[in-house]
Amino acid sequence: MAQRHLDPTDPAAADVTGEALAGYLRARATEFLRALRLHRETGGGSAGGAEEPADAARALRRSARRISASLHTFRPLLDAGWSEEMRPELAWLSGTLGLEHAYEARLERLLLALHRLSGAVPVPAQAADVVTAGSRAAGTAPAAAKAALTGGAGPAHRTPATDHGNLTVGAAKAGALLERQLTLARTRAHSTALQAIGSSRFHAVADKVALLASEVPLAADAPTTDLRPLAAAAEERLTDAVTALPLITAGHPYNAEALVHGLSPDPAPHPQDGPWHQVRLLLRLHRYAREVLHGADGAANVRLLAAGQALNRHRDASEAAAAAAQAARTPRITPATAYALGVLHADQRHEVEASRFAFQRAWQRQTVTAP
Amino acid sequence: MAQRHLDPTDPAAADVTGEALAGYLRARATEFLRALRLHRETGGGSAGGAEEPADAARALRRSARRISASLHTFRPLLDAGWSEEMRPELAWLSGTLGLEHAYEARLERLLLALHRLSGAVPVPAQAADVVTAGSRAAGTAPAAAKAALTGGAGPAHRTPATDHGNLTVGAAKAGALLERQLTLARTRAHSTALQAIGSSRFHAVADKVALLASEVPLAADAPTTDLRPLAAAAEERLTDAVTALPLITAGHPYNAEALVHGLSPDPAPHPQDGPWHQVRLLLRLHRYAREVLHGADGAANVRLLAAGQALNRHRDASEAAAAAAQAARTPRITPATAYALGVLHADQRHEVEASRFAFQRAWQRQTVTAP
Numbered sequence: 179m180a181q182r183h184l185d186p187t188d189p190a191a192a193d194v195t196g197e198a199l200a201g202y203l204r205a206r207a208t209e210f211l212r213a214l215r216l217h218r219e220t221g222g223g224s225a226g227g228a229e230e231p232a233d234a235a236r237a238l239r240r241s242a243r244r245i246s247a248s249l250h251t252f253r254p255l256l257d258a259g260w261s262e263e264m265r266p267e268l269a270w271l272s273g274t275l276g277l278e279h280a281y282e283a284r285l286e287r288l289l290l291a292l293h294r295l296s297g298a299v300p301v302p303a304q305a306a307d308v309v310t311a312g313s314r315a316a317g318t319a320p321a322a323a324k325a326a327l328t329g330g331a332g333p334a335h336r337t338p339a340t341d342h343g344n345l346t347v348g349a350a351k352a353g354a355l356l357e358r359q360l361t362l363a364r365t366r367a368h369s370t371a372l373q374a375i376g377s378s379r380f381h382a383v384a385d386k387v388a389l390l391a392s393e394v395p396l397a398a399d400a401p402t403t404d405l406r407p408l409a410a411a412a413e414e415r416l417t418d419a420v421t422a423l424p425l426i427t428a429g430h431p432y433n434a435e436a437l438v439h440g441l442s443p444d445p446a447p448h449p450q451d452g453p454w455h456q457v458r459l460l461l462r463l464h465r466y467a468r469e470v471l472h473g474a475d476g477a478a479n480v481r482l483l484a485a486g487q488a489l490n491r492h493r494d495a496s497e498a499a500a501a502a503a504q505a506a507r508t509p510r511i512t513p514a515t516a517y518a519l520g521v522l523h524a525d526q527r528h529e530v531e532a533s534r535f536a537f538q539r540a541w542q543r544q545t546v547t548a549p
Numbered sequence: 550m551a552q553r554h555l556d557p558t559d560p561a562a563a564d565v566t567g568e569a570l571a572g573y574l575r576a577r578a579t580e581f582l583r584a585l586r587l588h589r590e591t592g593g594g595s596a597g598g599a600e601e602p603a604d605a606a607r608a609l610r611r612s613a614r615r616i617s618a619s620l621h622t623f624r625p626l627l628d629a630g631w632s633e634e635m636r637p638e639l640a641w642l643s644g645t646l647g648l649e650h651a652y653e654a655r656l657e658r659l660l661l662a663l664h665r666l667s668g669a670v671p672v673p674a675q676a677a678d679v680v681t682a683g684s685r686a687a688g689t690a691p692a693a694a695k696a697a698l699t700g701g702a703g704p705a706h707r708t709p710a711t712d713h714g715n716l717t718v719g720a721a722k723a724g725a726l727l728e729r730q731l732t733l734a735r736t737r738a739h740s741t742a743l744q745a746i747g748s749s750r751f752h753a754v755a756d757k758v759a760l761l762a763s764e765v766p767l768a769a770d771a772p773t774t775d776l777r778p779l780a781a782a783a784e785e786r787l788t789d790a791v792t793a794l795p796l797i798t799a800g801h802p803y804n805a806e807a808l809v810h811g812l813s814p815d816p817a818p819h820p821q822d823g824p825w826h827q828v829r830l831l832l833r834l835h836r837y838a839r840e841v842l843h844g845a846d847g848a849a850n851v852r853l854l855a856a857g858q859a860l861n862r863h864r865d866a867s868e869a870a871a872a873a874a875q876a877a878r879t880p881r882i883t884p885a886t887a888y889a890l891g892v893l894h895a896d897q898r899h900e901v902e903a904s905r906f907a908f909q910r911a912w913q914r915q916t917v918t919a920p
Contacts, residue, residue, distance in 0.1 A: 297810040349812040431802030432903035439668040440892050441720040506888045516884035517877045520891020521811050528899055532803035 194409075194471045196255045196400030202470045203248060206241045207391035213237035214384060217375070232279065235371070239272040245390070246272070247466040251412045255403055257395035267383045274374045280497070281364035287498045288356050291525055292518070296349045348514030352522060355505050355515060409467040416460040420541060423453055428534040429542070436531035437524055451496045454534065458489035481540055488537035495529035502526060565780075565842045567626045567771030573841045574619055577612045578762035584608035585755060588746070603650065606742070610643040616761070617643070618837040622783045626774055628766035638754045645745045651868070652735035658869045659727050662896055663889070667720045719885030723893060726876050726886060780838040787831040791912060794824055799905040800913070807902035808895055822867045825905065829860035852911055859908035866900035873897060 217234035246268040249261045345353055374380055427433050439448060465486065468477035505511075506519040588605035617639040620632045716724055745751055798804050810819060836857065839848035876882075877890040 292812070294805070295808060295810070295812040297813050346812050431906055432899065434665070434896075434899070434903075437666060437892075437896060437899075439666070440896070441663070441666040441717050441889055442668050506884065511884050513877065513882050513884050513887035516888040517891040517894075518812055520888040520893075521808075521895045522891075523888075524892045524895030524899070525805075525808060525811070528803065528805070528808075528895070532805075535802060 194405045196252075196396050196403050196405065199248065199252050199255060199400070199405055199470055200394040200396055203245060203394045204391055206244045206248075207387045210238060210241035210245070210387045211384075211391060213241060235275045236279070239275050242268045242272040242275075243462070244466050244469070245387070247463050248470055251463055251467045252405060252408050252470070254408065255397050255400035255405070257397060260395045264383075264386060267379070267386070271374070271380065271383055275371050277367035278364055278371055281360050281367055283494065284498050284501055285357060285360040285364070287494060288360075288502060288522060288526075289353055291498075291522055292345060292349045292353050292356075295518075295521060295525060296345045346518075348512075348518035351512060351515040352502075352505070352518035355508060355511065355519075356501065359505055359508075360501065405471060409471055412460075412463050412467045416457065416464045419453065419457045419460050423457060425538050425541070428531075428538040431535060433531065436534070437527045440524060440527055448496060448500075448530075451492070451530065454489060454492050454537075455496075458486070458493060461486050461489060481543055484540035485537055488533050488540055492530055492533035492537065495526045495533060499523050499526035499530065565776045567623075567767050567774050567776065570619065570623050570626060570771070570776055570841055571765040571767055574616060574765045575762055577615045577619075578758045581609060581612035581616070581758045582755075582762060584612060606646045606650070610646050612758075613639045613643040613646075614833070615837050615840070616758070618834050619841055622834055622838045623776060623779050623841070625779065626768050626771035626776070628768060631766045635754075635757060638750070638757070642745070642751065642754055646742050648738035649735055649742055652731050652738055654865065655869050655872055656728060656731040656735070658865060659731075659873060659893060659897075660724055662869075662893055663716060663720045663724045663727075666889075666892060666896060667716045717889075719883075719889035722883065722886040723873075723876070723889035726879060726882065726890075727872065730876055730879075731872065776842060780842055783831075783838045784835050787828065787835045790824065790828045790831050794828060796909050796912070799902075799909040802906060804902065807905070808898045811895060811898055819867060819871075819901075822863070822901065825860060825863050825908075826867075829857070829864060832857050832860060852914055855911035856908055859904050859911055863901055863904035863908065866897045866904060870894050870897035870901065 213234050217231060217238060220230040220234060246265050249256060249265050249268075253261055424435070427435055435450070436448075438450075461482065465477065465479075465482055468479070468482075471477070502519045502523040506516050506523070511519075584605050588602060588609060591601040591605060617636050620627060620636050620639075624632060795806070798806055806821070807819075809821075832853065836848065836850075836853055839850070839853075842848070873890045873894040877887050877894070882890075
């Protein structure tokens with residue numbers, strides 16, 4: 179594996195030393211600071227529905243993830259103490275900033291699914307792409323979701339699908355319950371994120387990233403050290419983890435694996451999802467390592483993107499299914515509400531299964547046609 | 550289409566006149582009478598769990614279906630008045646005799662699904678073949694169901710999976726509820742079937758079949774009339790109906806079509822299943838017409854069988870899903886029970902979708918490789 183990356187005929191061979199890593203880290207740090215400035219200018223009030231703070235928070239997380247990933251993959255080339263201090267802080271930051279968006283997207287996904295399951299036309303929703311990104315695009319995306327995609331929805335497209343009037347009785351109550359629970363979680367996440375951004379802990383991270391934008395603490399021999407063996411090791415970790423996945427089962431449509439334990443009493447009954455989540459993270463590390471070596475354009479790879487999107491959908495559907503199961507444990511709900519949540523849970527677990535199928539397809543294509 | 554069947558190089562060409570139809574009908578009538586004798590000798594008490602009366606009832610229905618189908622497909626070759634009187638009686642008979650088995654199989658299917666969804670090992674059940682016949686066979690059939698298939702279950706394999714001890718709380722209650730409801734329905738169907746068999750209406754049909762075993766009321770010119778145009782017309786009706794199915798969608802795995810309207814308030818919310826049920830019947834007519842022309846062995850066609858099995862599974866899953874939805878409307882059930890029934894309903898609707906996929910695959914293979 180490492181041999182391929184050390185190929186001396188590689189045109190990029192001369193560039194990919196620690197210097198390239200330093201350049202990459204400086205660029206990501208600069209992006210981080212720009213996003214932070216934007217976030218402060220727009221007030222950080224994304225719960226109110228404005229777009230900019232959400233975009234700024236996304237850009238912050240985007241840079242933080244890439245810095246953190248590079249610190250991990252290329253650890254031997256960086257000052258060890260600095261690196262070890264930095265990574266958990268970046269993880270805390272992107273975790274804290276990502277939670278609000280995650281709850282919002284989860285609610286949108288669940289409400290769209292409820293509309294689909296009721297045969298009702300949904301209110302245009304931000305999460306239209308959640309539906310249309312997957313295999314469900316072909317002919318099944320509700321009309322209004324399509325309108326949102328083609329720009330017909332206008333400025334309303336960030337409003338959650340709060341109109342339950344189209345839904346049937348159980349589905350409407352399930353939707354209202356999910357909206358209450360996930361909106362509460364989202365509001366809390368928003369406050370937590372605002373508090374985090376005002377905290378001394380955040381200021382300390384921001385200061386460190388500001389330093390990184392000008393000076394990367396490379397290890398002594400790093401500037402001339404070849405990055406490719408470390409990038410190859412990251413790829414190998416990914417390949418090994420994929421090999422351990424049940425891809426043969428996943429490649430058989432309707433294998434019914436994802437819903438096994440669908441009625442387990444355990445609130446987190448899906449340890450089977452774990453290895454897929456792990457591959458999702460390793461795929462991201464591999465993708466960012468490619469960015470360091472080849473630049474963002476050079477690293478762009480349709481198949482890696484497709485595989486990554488399938489795993490994102492897998493994660494989203496897995497968490498949405500868990501949220502539906504969790505909501506069904508709310509005391510004093512009606513049987514009709516519980517029934518709708520059961521259908522919804524199963525629907526999302528089938529989305530999990532569909533995502534694994536999509537990943538398997540993307541991945542097989544990749545390994546068959548790659549040199 | 551008719552051209553192919555009139556091919557004069559067909560080696561069977563000389564045989565397939567009304568005489569062949571008469572021979573086929575006499576043979577089916579004889580089978581019917583033999584099954585009826587067996588049914589009377591074994592007492593008809595299949596609710597007690599004995600095998601023979603169930604087998605006898607199955608053989609009765611098998612013959613009745615084939616006689617009825619032939620009367621339909623080759624109507625112009627038979628005495629019109631006799632034929633028109635006979636068919637509804639045969640339909641009544643096989644409908645009445647089939648109901649008990651249908652409820653039993655539906656319960657087994659739902660209980661096996663509940664066990665699978667609970668991650669529990671099921672009690673060996675008759676319906677093991679329901680699970681393993683489909684795409685779920687690969688690695689997902691519960692161990693005990695496999696044991697039943699390999700003969701490990703012994704004489705207990707007709708006992709329903711009544712042990713809900715392995716199931717989680719909601720699933721156990723859902724299982725108990727379904728068992729109560731479907732066992733009641735089955736018991737009623739059993740009484741109805743016994744009454745039917747003792748009725749003068751049944752005796753009249755049996756007398757007519759006894760006459761048919763010796764003398765088939767062919768139309769005047771039937772003995773020398775070619776059967777193949779009528780058989781070809783039956784095939785054409787099938788082909789036309791298949792063409793109208795949404796096969797392109799069905800061929801895309803995880804298209805999520807079958808669960809649209811899964812939360813509709815209508816108790817029979819799946820008009821989308823109708824065309825598939827219709828094709829199932831037309832496929833059966835086509836298959837029986839082939840039997841008349843080529844004999845049972847000559848008519849055997851792996852692809853037609855696979856397509857037919859997929860449509861049987863489609864029908865079974867569709868009805869099981871409806872039974873789960875119906876059970877969820879029982880007054881005073883707990884939310885946990887309703888939730889489990891919701892998961893179960895969605896699971897069976899996904900079986901519906903999986904069956905359509907399987908049919909599409911079987912059918913495409915057929916039309917691609919047929920001459």
